[in-house]
Amino acid sequence: MLGAVFRESNVIYLWTKSFHLLFVIAWLAAVFYLPRILVNMAEAGPDAAVQQRLALMGRRLYAFGHAMFGIALVLGLLLWFGHLLGNAWPHVTAASGWMHVKFLMVLVLLAVFILSGRWLKRAAAGGALPSPKALRWFNELPIVFALAAIFLVIAKPF
Numbered sequence: 001m002l003g004a005v006f007r008e009s010n011v012i013y014l015w016t017k018s019f020h021l022l023f024v025i026a027w028l029a030a031v032f033y034l035p036r037i038l039v040n041m042a043e044a045g046p047d048a049a050v051q052q053r054l055a056l057m058g059r060r061l062y063a064f065g066h067a068m069f070g071i072a073l074v075l076g077l078l079l080w081f082g083h084l085l086g087n088a089w090p091h092v093t094a095a096s097g098w099m100h101v102k103f104l105m106v107l108v109l110l111a112v113f114i115l116s117g118r119w120l121k122r123a124a125a126g127g128a129l130p131s132p133k134a135l136r137w138f139n140e141l142p143i144v145f146a147l148a149a150i151f152l153v154i155a156k157p158f
Helices: 002-044 048-084 097-124 132-155
Strands: none
Touching (some): 002 048, 002 132, 048 097, 097 132
C-alpha cells in the first residue's frame, strides 16, 4: 500500500519537476537571446525599418520570457513548498545550502533579463544603447550563471 502511494506521489513530483525544467529552459531562451537582439539593434545604425523589426521581436520575446518565468516560478515554489500540501511532493530541499546559491544565480539571471528589457524599451524609444562590444560581453553573462545553477542542481555540493 505504502509503495503504491509513494509511486503515485513520485509521479506527480516528477511531472511537476519536468514541467518546471521545461519552462526554465523556455525562459532561458529569452534570457540568452534578448541581449543578442540588443547587439543587432546597436549595430543596425539609423535604419528605422530594421530597428522597428528588432524592437518588435524583442518586445515579443520579453513578453514570452515573462510568461515562462512566471510559470517556472510557480512550479519551482510548488517543488520547494509542495511538501506542506501533502505527500505528493517530497521535502527534498530542506536545509540545502546549494539551493540558496542556486536562487542567487536565478536572481542574477532575472536581473540580466530585466536589464535587457529596460535597454530594449529605451532603444525602441530612440535612446542610446551600450556599445555592441559591451553588449556582446553582456550576452555571455547568462551562460556563466546558468551553468553554475545547473551544476548546483546536479551536484548538490553542500
